[in-house]
Amino acid sequence: MNCKIVAIFISFLLLCIPVAGVEVLDTETFGGRMEVDYTAPPSTFRESVSFGGRMEVDAVIMFSYEIRNDGADYFCWKDDDGTLSDVAAKIANFDEAEEYVAVWSNSSWDDDNWCWIKYYGDASGDNANVYQLDIIKVYLTDSGTQTISMSSSTGISCSRTVYLDYTGTAGNKGYNYTCYCCDISGEGLYISDIADEIGLQSGEVVSWWDNTSYEWRGWIEGISHSDYDYAINNTCPIFETKIHTDVSWVVGSCP
């Protein structure tokens, strides 16, 4: 599954439509903006003038993510803030009453849904707010996979502090969900490395969502053997933690 970052230079494309053969030399991103170095041959609008230079354009950062259509899957919300219906609108064939999208919230817990607030395919449930980098659980009843696209008009800060909640939510059994929001698949990280980064205590658990086999790969700090120390080989990996004390996790910097 790929999580590609595609820069769409909307303003740039608009400029280029009447200018055939524009060549982009270099781009640099700064938060939500992008600078583009380019050259363009003479055009009918600028006779016998070759020019090169640097221009600033408004950029929309787009992400594509493949999800399964036949069961539960998880992904990180990298679109702008919205609601669960905005999430649902991005999913094809989201139309069955038992299908749902859900966001993890630390505001409530019940034994059936835990802290997942669900919005169903028949528009029932709770159309809760969804914020950038929230973890989305999706459950579909069709077959195969599909690719969903998210776009952010603002920059995404991958390095951040995540508060893993145990005591703050009445009844929470210690579960929390979060993600690395960038590609760490080539960094040689294992689940135990994530456990170290979080600072888990002995017996606490961090699980990585393997979106190839669609299962959680769990690491029990101080107990699991190396046989269960899986390499994290996907982009935008999702993590589930089960803790018994509140933890502040400084999610590592992206490469």
Added chain:
Amino acid sequence: MSLEGSHLIRGYMYDVNGSAVAGATITVSNVTGSETTTETETTKASGYYQINVQDICDEGDLINIRFVSGGTTIDEFIIVNLDDLTQTVNATTQNRFLFQTDSYYMWFIIPDYQDSSKELGKYIRLFNFWDNSLDINDLGIDDEPLVLNIAMLVGIPTRDTISGKADALYLVMNDGESVTITGIHGCINAVYIIKHTSFSPIKNTDKAFTLQITLEFKEES
């Protein structure tokens, strides 16, 4: 039904000498819940395994962890409890011990080793009765009084099965019969008197019950 997130069962399999058993097949199934699918895993070289039971149970379900190695099959049981970070289920081969009164005797499975230190587990909640065999675990095996917690499971709860065993234990208690326990790794070789028994159903089923037996030390056997 299934859990909304992962929940790990983990532990070791040992042979009669306490050595790790590698390559044993572990199959986890739901006894009291509605799920009919199973999860499987294989013990590693250390005898260790861990397995996520998210898709096959709800909290409060009684699940069966079956260890198969060579010609040996061991059934262990546990009630899914999300209050625990993870739950430990160990197994050892040939692990029965004798629970003998003046008028009855029963074979129980000896308490599992908690870990590679070979200490007996004190915190595993469940003692099991699977058809005509008994599994046992310990909540205070070094303490007085000795408290045995037994979970009993049968196809049809009749006097000859669960109720019958419970009634037999009440009778033993009321008659003041002696109970001799031997064969728990040499930890207990003593004679006890039953001071108290309690009997109650397990959540969501009419086929599984818990039985607690409180024993008072009488003398060394």
